[in-house]
Amino acid sequence: MLETFLIRYALNLLFTFIVVRFIYYPKYRNNDFVFTFFLFNTILFVLCYLLAEADLKFGFAFGLFALFSMFRYRTVTVPIGEMGYFFLVVTLGIINSLASLVNIEMLLVANSVLVAMTFLLGRTLQLTHENFQTLNYENLGLIKPAERAGLLQDLTERTGYPIHKVQVVKVDYQRGIAQLRVYYFSKENESGPLDLDA
The missing domain is CATH 3.30.1490 (Dna Ligase; domain 1)
Incomplete structure (x- = not known):
């Protein structure tokens, strides 16, 4: 069980690192959000993984996702572009911790699709x-x-x-x-x- 946890967390951390370091940071250069993205991703991953055996499963995960969809910092306005990255790292943490019926290959594909779509939209969709x-x-x-x-x-x-x-x-x-x-x-x-x- 510990081995599964470490493999899934390593996978989760790898794709979160790619998103934050190579897609988000070169565009926004905001160190405060870099810390927040990694912290929320890790917290959600651990929380969802540990509670996955309590029959909460995806209903619990979507409840968390709905909660964070209403999330706003009280001291600073979060730009909509950065909120998109926030939802992405939250999603990565949830799917990598709760997709217990999905094999590692499928998780790799799902993570790759999300990261590739983020990269392509961020680099090619420059709307005025x-x-x-x-x-x-x-x-x-x-x-x-x-x-x-x-x-x-x-x-x-x-x-x-x-x-x-x-x-x-x-x-x-x-x-x-x-x-x-x-x-x-x-x-x-x-x-x-x-x-x-x-």
Whole structure:
């Protein structure tokens, strides 16, 4: 029994390592989530494996999965892309620990399919989407509705992003600063904080 546990955990850890180190980390570079992914994967694997004999089986696993599908960190917003990786490492932990009727070859195929699909989608599916950020802007003369084209051009030149829409959130006339919400299209890996000091 110990040998089966070690073989399944080694398999689980191998595919989790491939996902986190070679697919997730080169794209997001977030060490905090790397720790979280490995920790949750291991916790779920051990928990599901040890409770597999209690006749809970897959009903228990899907209950855990539903619980984590509602999971949100209270102190930080988890981007939807990183939540996808989170669900993947949770799934790897569950199937590698509970698929007791499946042989090792089938587990290898199932893990490989999940990892290969993640790799292919992450590298080839680069959809353009709309981002927005809030900025402080000091040229109050351009925030007038009649100057909207000039404002868009100025923001695009200064930030380097193709800004297509602007909303004025609030204006502080005493300090001479307007708070703007700017919208631009970009690839997921091109998005980042905008800089008006350029």
